[in-house]
Amino acid sequence: MKKSDKYILIGLWGAVGLCFVLFFALGLNIYAFLWFFVLSAAAIAWWGLRFPITEKMRARAIIGISGWWMVIGFLMLFPFPPPERPQYVVGEVHRFSELDHGWSRVLLGALGPNIAHHGMVYTDPKEIEGLGQWGSLPTFVTTFPLTRALFGGTTLLDPYRSPVPEGGDPVHVAPYAWTTWKGKARDRKLGWNKGDLLLGNVAKKLGYEKAKYTPKENAMMMKEIALWLGSDEVGILKMDPRFFYSHDFLSMGTPLPYDEVKEYKYAIQIYVDQRWRRVHNDPGESWWSITKSGQSYSTGAWIVVRLAHMLRDMGYKASVGFGGINYHNHETSLSVYSGLGEFARLSNAVVPTAGGLRFKSASILTDFPMEPDEPYTSLGVTRFCSHCDRCARACPVNAIPMGEPTVENGVLMWHVDKDKCARFRAGNLNGNCCNECLRVCPYNKPSTLFHKFGMYMVKHSPLAPRLFGNINGVGLDDWLEFDYSSDAGKFGENRPARWITEEKGFKMQFPYYMGRYIFTEDERSPDEEWSTGEGAEMGKVGLSYKGIKWGKIPERFFDANGRHRNVHWDWEGGELPKTLKGPGKSISKEEAMALLKSGKAFAGGFNKKDEDVYPRNVRDPKYEKGVVTYEQAVKMWEKE
Amino acid sequence: MKDIKIAFQFKWYEFLLLAIEAGLLFLAFWALIDSLLIATPIAAWRFFQFFIILALPGAAIFVFFKPKKKEA
Ligand code: SF4
Ligand code: SF4
Numbered sequence: 001m002k003k004s005d006k007y008i009l010i011g012l013w014g015a016v017g018l019c020f021v022l023f024f025a026l027g028l029n030i031y032a033f034l035w036f037f038v039l040s041a042a043a044i045a046w047w048g049l050r051f052p053i054t055e056k057m058r059a060r061a062i063i064g065i066s067g068w069w070m071v072i073g074f075l076m077l078f079p080f081p082p083p084e085r086p087q088y089v090v091g092e093v094h095r096f097s098e099l100d101h102g103w104s105r106v107l108l109g110a111l112g113p114n115i116a117h118h119g120m121v122y123t124d125p126k127e128i129e130g131l132g133q134w135g136s137l138p139t140f141v142t143t144f145p146l147t148r149a150l151f152g153g154t155t156l157l158d159p160y161r162s163p164v165p166e167g168g169d170p171v172h173v174a175p176y177a178w179t180t181w182k183g184k185a186r187d188r189k190l191g192w193n194k195g196d197l198l199l200g201n202v203a204k205k206l207g208y209e210k211a212k213y214t215p216k217e218n219a220m221m222m223k224e225i226a227l228w229l230g231s232d233e234v235g236i237l238k239m240d241p242r243f244f245y246s247h248d249f250l251s252m253g254t255p256l257p258y259d260e261v262k263e264y265k266y267a268i269q270i271y272v273d274q275r276w277r278r279v280h281n282d283p284g285e286s287w288w289s290i291t292k293s294g295q296s297y298s299t300g301a302w303i304v305v306r307l308a309h310m311l312r313d314m315g316y317k318a319s320v321g322f323g324g325i326n327y328h329n330h331e332t333s334l335s336v337y338s339g340l341g342e343f344a345r346l347s348n349a350v351v352p353t354a355g356g357l358r359f360k361s362a363s364i365l366t367d368f369p370m371e372p373d374e375p376y377t378s379l380g381v382t383r384f385c386s387h388c389d390r391c392a393r394a395c396p397v398n399a400i401p402m403g404e405p406t407v408e409n410g411v412l413m414w415h416v417d418k419d420k421c422a423r424f425r426a427g428n429l430n431g432n433c434c435n436e437c438l439r440v441c442p443y444n445k446p447s448t449l450f451h452k453f454g455m456y457m458v459k460h461s462p463l464a465p466r467l468f469g470n471i472n473g474v475g476l477d478d479w480l481e482f483d484y485s486s487d488a489g490k491f492g493e494n495r496p497a498r499w500i501t502e503e504k505g506f507k508m509q510f511p512y513y514m515g516r517y518i519f520t521e522d523e524r525s526p527d528e529e530w531s532t533g534e535g536a537e538m539g540k541v542g543l544s545y546k547g548i549k550w551g552k553i554p555e556r557f558f559d560a561n562g563r564h565r566n567v568h569w570d571w572e573g574g575e576l577p578k579t580l581k582g583p584g585k586s587i588s589k590e591e592a593m594a595l596l597k598s599g600k601a602f603a604g605g606f607n608k609k610d611e612d613v614y615p616r617n618v619r620d621p622k623y624e625k626g627v628v629t630y631e632q633a634v635k636m637w638e639k640e
Numbered sequence: 641m642k643d644i645k646i647a648f649q650f651k652w653y654e655f656l657l658l659a660i661e662a663g664l665l666f667l668a669f670w671a672l673i674d675s676l677l678i679a680t681p682i683a684a685w686r687f688f689q690f691f692i693i694l695a696l697p698g699a700a701i702f703v704f705f706k707p708k709k710k711e712a
Contacts, residue, residue: 034693041696048704059653061701066656069698280679450674476690480683487679 005050012043028466030479075463082378082459085342087629091410094624096330097604098245099253099517102422103325107139108252108514109582111419111525112502114566116582118427119143121500121566121574137583140290140425140432147432150294154323157301158250161326162319163312166261167247168254169328180312192221199224219370222268222307229303231270233354235338237372239267239365240633241640243329246604246618250325252515253602257617261328262640263317264365266372269334270303271354271361272296274438276446279358281488284436285396285428285497287570292435293360297323300362308364322362331361337630339377343413345385345392346400346437352379352455356443357391375630380459384442385414387469390477391437396497397424400437409606410627419525427500429557430569442468442477496553500566501533503578511592514584518592518603520612533564657698664695 016039023032044061047053098104109116119138127138141151159174192198196211202220203209211217223234244261248254274292282288301322308318321327332349335341341349350356392400399420408415425433438444442458445451457464468476507528512519525531556572559565566576587595595601596614603614613619623633650658668691675684 034690037693037696041700044697044700045704048700048706053705053707055707058701058706059651061705062653062657065698065701066653066660069660276678446678448674448678450670480680480686480690482675482680482683484682485679486681 005046009043009046009050012039012046015039016043028469028475030476033467072463076457076461078460080460080462082380083383085376085378086382086405086412088336088343088411088413089627089629090407090412091627092625093242093410093628094606094608095242095244095246095604095618096409096606097247098249098325098327099247099519100523100605101249101325102418103426104249105419105523105525106422106426107137108517108519109584110508110512110514110519110523111423112506112508112528112531113580113582114502114576115423115427115500115531117576117580118500120576121429121568122571123574140428141294144287144291144432146288146291147294150291150298151323153298154294154301154326157298157305157322158326160305160309161321162308165251166319166328167245167256168251169248169256169326171251176309176312178309180309181315215369215371218368219372222368222370225310226268226270226303226307229306230272230299231303232273232359233271233340233351235269235271235335235340235373236370237267237269237334237338237375238634239264239329239637240333240337240623240630241620241637242623242628242633243267243333245328245330246613247517247602248328253517255602255604255615255618256328257615258620258640259617261319261365262637263367264319264328265638266366266368266370267329267334267338268304268307268364268366268370269331269338269340269361270300270307270363271335271340271351271359272300272303273355274358274360274435276355276358276444277487279355279435279439279444280482280485283431284434284439285495286431289431289435290433293324293433296360297362300360301326304362304364308366311364311366311368314368316366316368318364318366318368320362320364322360324360327363328365329363331363334363335361337375339373339375342379342381344381344441345389345414346441347414347416347418350379350381350385350441350443352381352443352459353447355445355447356441357438358441358444378459380465381443384458384465384469387465388442388475388477390440390442390470390475394436394440395421396434396436397421397499399424417527419527420530423527423531424497424499427566429498429500429567430495440483445482495569498553498557498564498569500576501564502528502531504532504563506532509586511587511589512582512584513587513592513595513601514582516601518587518596518601518614520592520603520608522605522608522612654702657702661695661698661702664691664698667691668695 016036019032019036019039023029023036026032099108105111106115106118117137119140119142123138123143125138141147158170159172160176161170163173163175163180165171165173192211198206198209198211198217199221202217202224205220206217219236222236226234241258244256246256248256274296278292304320304322308320311318319328321329332343332347335349335351336343340353341351344350344357346357348357351359389402392402397420399417401414401416405412405414428434458468470478508524510519510521510524557565557567568574596603599615603612604618610619622636668688671687671691672684675687
């Protein structure tokens with residue numbers, strides 16, 4: 001043993017200690033973590049090779065390291081109960097107007113004229129003539145053959161959502177090809193099938209074969225049929241009436257009073273996966289991006305339309321929602337209160353059994369009595385999101401919050417900046433739409449046993465979210481680079497993000513009248529200045545994120561004054577002119593009041609005062625005053 | 641042909657560490673194969689490295705941290 005051996009050993013252990021300190025100082029940094037193990041191994045090997053070791057020392061070292069691993073194993077693998085999901089409702093919750101939806105605001109012009117005309121950067125309006133309800137303005141879903149096929153297919157089904165319009169929806173009703181049984185015919189033929197036999201695997205679980213129509217049996221049968229028809233996951237819940245939109249988008253502002261939907265006590269939520277293979281192999285901002293939504297929207301629509309018709313034939317009421325904008329209700333709460341998901345950093349629900357954020361849901365509202373799933377199932381998602389910010393870092397427009405959850409409309413959760421997100425998705429000048437957030441989310445994994453094992457740890461272990469998350473530095477998922485696909489192989493290059501901006505100095509003039517709706521000052525976007533390109537950090541130039549290198553924006557995309565041009569990367573023929581007007585019109589306050597008071601126009605929104613909501617009966621103080629929890633609201637709704 | 645005789649003699653605590661090391665090795669291969677099957681070769685290689693690195697200190701104790709032969 002030389003003196004230098006001792007110094008080397010001290011040096012190695014010093015480095016181990018430094019890694020330990022850095023691991024915590026850098027927020028559980030993965031590199032410090034790995035070097036800790038490598039250097040520990042080197043120090044132990046050096047010690048064993050250069051110094052005398054006794055059997056007692058060996059025994060102690062082995063028992064020590066084994067004990068350490070057993071503690072870690074216990075913390076990672078023991079089925080600790082997952083953290084209770086937060087009580088999201090902490091204040092007064094008002095119904096949400098579908099016209100405050102990001103898409104409605106874009107398409108109806110409430111965010112500015114340029115973004116309302118976004119489709120003109122790649123489509124001539126003449127090319128979309130005859131698209132019916134989409135009007136005469138091209139959009140990101142009317143431009144691309146596969147997108148047109150998929151969204152066209154979804155739109156095709158809109159008239160079958162319900163046999164009668166409720167709150168203006170569906171705008172055009174078409175009778176189902178096979179009419180609904182009525183009266184005596186129904187009484188003779190009622191049943192899951194002729195003879196009322198249950199599906200085999202449901203019958204086995206229940207221990208009897210002929211239907212008794214108990215709520216439990218009804219729920220099991222509906223789930224089984226929905227899964228069989230192609231949904232990847234199904235949830236059932238009781239309706240909280242605040243989940244219904246107060247005003248409808250497709251009929252451009254028709255109000256939906258509580259009375260019109262009071263028979264809908266239950267909801268069935270089905271999920272269609274956008275598929276790992278597609279999400280993994282195509283960058284979120286490519287031309288293919290929006291087709292992933294189109295695939296799952298149109299597939300989901302066809303599942304719920306058929307299920308709803310079955311329910312109607314059985315003598316129950318059923319109305320369906322699908323396709324992003326063809327709903328009576330906002331979808332995220334249905335995912336959360338069916339116990340399948342929790343509100344995530346992205347505001348949407350992460351549903352771990354449906355690929356995290358990688359799904360589109362569709363819903364059936366009905367009076368068919370079913371046993372609901374446990375609405376407060378703890379999944380550990382909110383806890384994991386508090387240790388992760390991969391979606392927020394990947395978002396091209398910084399629409400996803402980095403910090404703690406905040407309260408908006410009485411709900412404590414992370415609130416995404418929907419105007420920024422919708423503007424980027426509609427106005428993406430590099431491809432079509434987005435979905436970067438769902439692509440990078442660690443829950444976006446295929447459902448293999450290995451990843452189920454990982455999900456189990458994230459759900460139960462108090463240690464796993466801290467080790468796997470990346471909130472303060474580089475986390476396990478960052479380091480692993482699941483983004484890279486050997487199927488596609490070309491990940492790693494990306495066009496710097498660009499999106500449609502409004503002209504310099506743009507300021508929306510309110511009141512703004514569109515269809516049957518009046519947007520007022522309350523609806524002014526907080527991002528108005530940003531939307532003109534001020535401080536927008538276009539392209540995240542200089543930033544690089546795992547799997548994506550954000551390069552420089554080529555010179556040709558700037559005008560002589562150095563301002564960003566509204567021209568698409570792939571087709572420069574469609575540059576937006578600078579004199580566009582919104583599809584609606586700005587009117588005076590007096591004109592607006594006259595229209596609202598005469599019942600010719602409506603206004604809503606969760607952030608409006610009661611006296612500014614038209615008509616008044618879309619707000620009910622029973623549900624929308626004070627703090628009303630989900631259970632309380634459900635109980636009251638059952639009695640309506 | 642000569643008979644080949646292999647004799648192992650482990651203390652109980654050595655068995656314990658061997659089981660842990662085998663578990664980490666199993667995870668390394670499971671992660672490798674699973675990740676290759678879902679077309680994520682970088683993740684496959686890194687996951688493999690990850691579990692091997694975790695196993696290194698135990699392996700170093702097992703192989704190097706022992707009385708020298710002449711001292712035994
Ligand atoms: S879809 Fe794109 S723009 Fe919207 S939040 Fe996700 S990453 Fe951001
Ligand atoms: S990327 Fe992370 S923070 Fe964002 S939703 Fe997924 S788990 Fe939550």
